[in-house]
Amino acid sequence: MKNIKSLLYLSIGFLTITSCSDDDPAPEPINEEEIITTFTATLVPQGGGTTITLQTRDLDGDGPNPPVVTVSDDLMPNSIYDGTIVLLNETETPAENITDEVEAEDEEHQFFYTVGGGLNANVEYANFDGNGNPLGTAFTLTTTASSSGTLAFTLRHEPTKPNSGLADAGGETDLAVTFSVTIQ
Amino acid sequence: MYLRYFLTVCAILTVTFGWSQDCNYTLSGKVLDFHDKKPLAGATLYIARLDSYAYTDLNGTYSFKNLCVGTYEVEVMHPECRTLIFPVEIKGRTKEDFLLEHHLEELDEVRVIGSIYADKTNSGLESRLSEKALLQNSGTSLGDAIKGLSGISSLNTGATIVKPAIHGLNGSRVLVLNDGVRMQDMEWGDEHAPNVDINAAGSITVIKGASALQYGGDAIGGVILMEQAFLPGTDTLYGKTVLNGFSNGRGGSISTDLTKVFRNDGFIRLQGSFKRLGDQESPDYILSNTGVSEKATTLEFGKRTLNWGIQGKYSFYDAEIAILRASHIGNIDDLIRSINSGEPEIIRPFTYDLQNPRQQVTHHLGKISAYKRFKGLGKWSAQYDFQQNRRKEYDVRRGELNDQASLDLELTTHSFSTDFKWDAAEKLDWTTGLMGRYQENFPNPATGVRRLIPDYERLELGAFVTGEYAFTPQWKLDAGLRYDFSRIDALKYYQTSRWEERGYDNEFSGIVLEDLGSQLLTNPVFTFKNFSGTTGVNYSSNNTTFLRFNYSLAQRAPNPSELFSDGLHHSAARIELGDLRIKSETSHKISASFERRLQNWGFTLEPYANFLTNFILLEPTGLEFTIRGAFPVWSYRQTDARLLGIDASAYANWHRNWRTEHQVSLVKGKDLSQDLALINMPPVNFRNKLDFLQKEWHDFEISLISDLVLRQNEVPPNIVVFSPEQQEDVVLEINTPPPAYHLLGLSSSADFSLGTSSRLTTSLTVSNLLNSSFRDYLNRQRFFADGLGRNIQLQFIIHY
Numbered sequence: 001m002k003n004i005k006s007l008l009y010l011s012i013g014f015l016t017i018t019s020c021s022d023d024d025p026a027p028e029p030i031n032e033e034e035i036i037t038t039f040t041a042t043l044v045p046q047g048g049g050t051t052i053t054l055q056t057r058d059l060d061g062d063g064p065n066p067p068v069v070t071v072s073d074d075l076m077p078n079s080i081y082d083g084t085i086v087l088l089n090e091t092e093t094p095a096e097n098i099t100d101e102v103e104a105e106d107e108e109h110q111f112f113y114t115v116g117g118g119l120n121a122n123v124e125y126a127n128f129d130g131n132g133n134p135l136g137t138a139f140t141l142t143t144t145a146s147s148s149g150t151l152a153f154t155l156r157h158e159p160t161k162p163n164s165g166l167a168d169a170g171g172e173t174d175l176a177v178t179f180s181v182t183i184q
Numbered sequence: 185m186y187l188r189y190f191l192t193v194c195a196i197l198t199v200t201f202g203w204s205q206d207c208n209y210t211l212s213g214k215v216l217d218f219h220d221k222k223p224l225a226g227a228t229l230y231i232a233r234l235d236s237y238a239y240t241d242l243n244g245t246y247s248f249k250n251l252c253v254g255t256y257e258v259e260v261m262h263p264e265c266r267t268l269i270f271p272v273e274i275k276g277r278t279k280e281d282f283l284l285e286h287h288l289e290e291l292d293e294v295r296v297i298g299s300i301y302a303d304k305t306n307s308g309l310e311s312r313l314s315e316k317a318l319l320q321n322s323g324t325s326l327g328d329a330i331k332g333l334s335g336i337s338s339l340n341t342g343a344t345i346v347k348p349a350i351h352g353l354n355g356s357r358v359l360v361l362n363d364g365v366r367m368q369d370m371e372w373g374d375e376h377a378p379n380v381d382i383n384a385a386g387s388i389t390v391i392k393g394a395s396a397l398q399y400g401g402d403a404i405g406g407v408i409l410m411e412q413a414f415l416p417g418t419d420t421l422y423g424k425t426v427l428n429g430f431s432n433g434r435g436g437s438i439s440t441d442l443t444k445v446f447r448n449d450g451f452i453r454l455q456g457s458f459k460r461l462g463d464q465e466s467p468d469y470i471l472s473n474t475g476v477s478e479k480a481t482t483l484e485f486g487k488r489t490l491n492w493g494i495q496g497k498y499s500f501y502d503a504e505i506a507i508l509r510a511s512h513i514g515n516i517d518d519l520i521r522s523i524n525s526g527e528p529e530i531i532r533p534f535t536y537d538l539q540n541p542r543q544q545v546t547h548h549l550g551k552i553s554a555y556k557r558f559k560g561l562g563k564w565s566a567q568y569d570f571q572q573n574r575r576k577e578y579d580v581r582r583g584e585l586n587d588q589a590s591l592d593l594e595l596t597t598h599s600f601s602t603d604f605k606w607d608a609a610e611k612l613d614w615t616t617g618l619m620g621r622y623q624e625n626f627p628n629p630a631t632g633v634r635r636l637i638p639d640y641e642r643l644e645l646g647a648f649v650t651g652e653y654a655f656t657p658q659w660k661l662d663a664g665l666r667y668d669f670s671r672i673d674a675l676k677y678y679q680t681s682r683w684e685e686r687g688y689d690n691e692f693s694g695i696v697l698e699d700l701g702s703q704l705l706t707n708p709v710f711t712f713k714n715f716s717g718t719t720g721v722n723y724s725s726n727n728t729t730f731l732r733f734n735y736s737l738a739q740r741a742p743n744p745s746e747l748f749s750d751g752l753h754h755s756a757a758r759i760e761l762g763d764l765r766i767k768s769e770t771s772h773k774i775s776a777s778f779e780r781r782l783q784n785w786g787f788t789l790e791p792y793a794n795f796l797t798n799f800i801l802l803e804p805t806g807l808e809f810t811i812r813g814a815f816p817v818w819s820y821r822q823t824d825a826r827l828l829g830i831d832a833s834a835y836a837n838w839h840r841n842w843r844t845e846h847q848v849s850l851v852k853g854k855d856l857s858q859d860l861a862l863i864n865m866p867p868v869n870f871r872n873k874l875d876f877l878q879k880e881w882h883d884f885e886i887s888l889i890s891d892l893v894l895r896q897n898e899v900p901p902n903i904v905v906f907s908p909e910q911q912e913d914v915v916l917e918i919n920t921p922p923p924a925y926h927l928l929g930l931s932s933s934a935d936f937s938l939g940t941s942s943r944l945t946t947s948l949t950v951s952n953l954l955n956s957s958f959r960d961y962l963n964r965q966r967f968f969a970d971g972l973g974r975n976i977q978l979q980f981i982i983h984y
Binding site for chain 2 (some may be wrong): 034
């Protein structure tokens with residue numbers, strides 16, 4: 001019985017020691033290093049005119065708030081636009097430019113453009129990876145007759161390259177954004 | 185078999201010679217049970233020096249005649265006890281009583297080998313893995329090894345991450361006891377398998393339910409007991425080496441152990457295992473990135489005598505498991521594409537490389553335990569154990585981040601437990617015990633990914649009392665009560681938007697420590713007080729008919745994942761959300777068992793019903809949009825649920841050489857509040873086995889095994905999601921069950937003796953003999969790839 005008693009003391013002692021360590025310093029906050037919060041496509045018309053920006057911004061990442069989508073203006077018919085894409089992580093200060101990372105790993109990334117809903121437009125790749133396969137952070141967009149529809153951008157990580165489009169590209173989606181666009 | 189070993193090993197007698205001329209003395213007395221002082225009839229006493237035997241009568245009385253003055257060594261043997269040698273000094277007419285350990289626990293194990301039930305509980309449902317099956321599974325995992333037992337299934341992530349499920353329940357509802365230590369290895373995650381090496385276990389018993397209160401009050405699913413092999417005799421050195429080669433995965437494993445038992449009952453045991461597999465294969469394609477590398481070692485030493493024992497142990501487990509590359513996806517469209525394509529998107533040539541996504545886990549376990557027996561009273565035991573579990577999960581990431589784990593958790597646990605077993609009374613045995621546990625989780629912030637599980641400290645205290653009363657030799661009653669207290673104190677960052685979306689800003693505003701704008705530092709502290717209890721009755725007649733009936737009440741405090749989960753799971757393309765409001769869940773389980781065990785045939789029927797209140801489940805509740813696209817949100821929710829099931833098994837010895845075994849398990853789970861089927865319930869499955877045995881041909885045995893798994897027709901409905909790629913709502917067939925499948929297996933083995941003390945067992949096992957393509961409902965990778973194709977396993981076991 002003596003053993004039991006000493007054991008009890010031991011266990012009580014043990015529990016008091018271990019339960020007193022509540023004064024831990026606060027853990028440091030983590031800002032997601034990888035997340036893309038902001039997608040901006042800037043469309044500059046060849047031969048002058050209004051520059052159009054298409055932007056999607058989701059500052060809480062995988063949090064509950066949906067991305068905020070803005071289209072600065074309508075596109076002009078029968079025009080050619082030079083497009084560039086910028087990806088930012090704005091949870092960090094200053095914001096981190098993720099386009100640089102994507103371009104550094106150009107063989108493992110590819111943008112895809114999907115024109116939908118009757119929009120009279122066509123998008124072509126304007127930059128390529130080291131193997132001559134499309135990368136797509138730069139593109140040209142050609143509009144024809146007035147119309148409205150959607151323009152979607154998809155970024156795939158580790159797609160099969162070359163491919164004939166989203167359907168056989170595989171890989172995993174890093175970004176998928178859709179804009180409602182009007183040409184007039 | 186062990187018994188025979190016992191009696192032969194204990195034969196060495198050292199005799200100290202006395203000196204005398206007078207040889208007319210007698211030695212007489214009784215042989216008694218150490219615990220309750222009951223006389224032991226039928227004991228044999230042997231004095232080697234004189235080559236003289238005596239036997240005890242019904243009163244336990246013996247006598248020797250014609251002894252000389254001096255010291256003799258008397259060897260006392262009884263079929264149910266460990267043989268002991270007592271030195272006795274003869275100075276005249278001498279009286280001496282000998283005490284033998286009649287309840288020697290290890291003997292329980294001897295008794296049940298080959299039978300369906302073990303004696304871990306009186307009235308609970310139990311299954312034990314035979315020693316042979318354990319060895320045969322040496323190259324697999326705990327989950328795979330016990331899957332063949334009735335009522336046991338598993339939730340898999342691929343073929344290598346196998347999470348055992350008992351009567352349809354897994355995770356925190358299934359306790360894994362590794363040599364008396366309750367594993368603390370982040371069992372809360374669906375893709376976390378127990379971090380144990382089955383080669384370190386001497387036996388594995390599964391208790392299907394919460395009837396073994398000494399291990400914990402929260403075993404709503406049940407308990408898996410991995411126990412050390414029994415230490416035979418004294419002054420021996422023995423061991424074994426198991427070699428496995430696998431065709432599927434093009435790899436193998438080796439495991440070896442060596443035990444030395446000294447003359448003074450001290451012992452030391454060393455065990456080590458290594459396993460390496462490359463990419464595994466389905467019948468039609470390589471499952472790219474499914475290799476595994478596993479290392480484990482155990483060192484154990486101590487001293488075990490009749491009256492007391494002390495032992496120390498250290499074990500280390502390290503596993504690196506690659507996860508099917510095609511199962512790592514970006515958003516809901518990727519998932520839809522995978523489900524529709526029917527073939528993994530990424531199939532590469534075979535490799536041994538373990539690439540991302542992969543898991544890397546290490547587990548350290550140390551323990552010190554001791555026991556002491558008190559004559560006529562019982563046995564006191566105490567144990568301290570330390571565990572450290574480190575889990576790193578690597579995702580496919582951009583740039584340098586690819587070498588940085590996305591999840592990096594370190595879980596440290598100290599436990600202390602003590603109990604006293606009162607076994608002196610003839611009809612009543614009871615045990616009472618206390619447990620204290622302190623646990624700390626540290627999520628490494630270097631991941632650059634918000635913590636899935638926060639920093640926390642948890643304190644647990646438990647106390648229990650259990651008892652068994654034998655009314656008659658046939659009828660035994662048991663009852664037990666347990667109280668558990670647990671307190672979890674966490675420091676967690678919430679995204680401000682999530683905090684508000686969950687409505688925590690109203691209910692939990694008091695726990696916010698700091699507001700960083702987009703994030704809030706909070707300090708959730710929760711206390712849970714749980715009661716559990718069990719009672720049951722066991723009837724056994726003539727060793728042929730057994731009846732068991734048991735009621736168990738179990739309560740389980742929510743685990744950290746259920747409370748705090750908050751983030752995106754790439755492996756499932758879903759956002760998982762815990763809930764700070766979650767309370768303990770309660771289970772009322774009634775189980776019964778009816779068993780007939782005859783010479784040529786036998787059967788077991790085990791129906792059960794489990795009524796759960798506040799059952800915690802994870803289910804799809806909505807959709808959230810991010811810049812990556814849409815993700816289904818899975819939230820933890822509490823509901824009332826009911827599980828009804830039956831396990832049936834039978835065997836028949838048709839002929840001296842032919843035997844068949846049959847088994848069927850059925851369980852139906854229902855969410856009572858919503859009148860829906862519960863997710864992840866095992867489908868009805870049948871296992872039939874045809875055995876041919878020929879003892880004369882080196883114990884040759886060949887078996888054909890058929891596993892039929894029906895389609896799970898009771899599943900929750902699929903969810904409708906908006907696909908940004910298709911610009912419309914689509915049905916996400918996340919709950920659609922795969923069709924039924926049938927797998928054949930073949931297994932054969934033979935024994936060869938190598939000299940006097942060594943033995944070689946060889947076996948050849950083929951699983952999925954017909955190379956059938958199938959997908960299993962309980963495999964989380966069923967959306968991406970087929971299950972394993974044919975696997976030929978060649979095994980050599982050398983006992984020495």
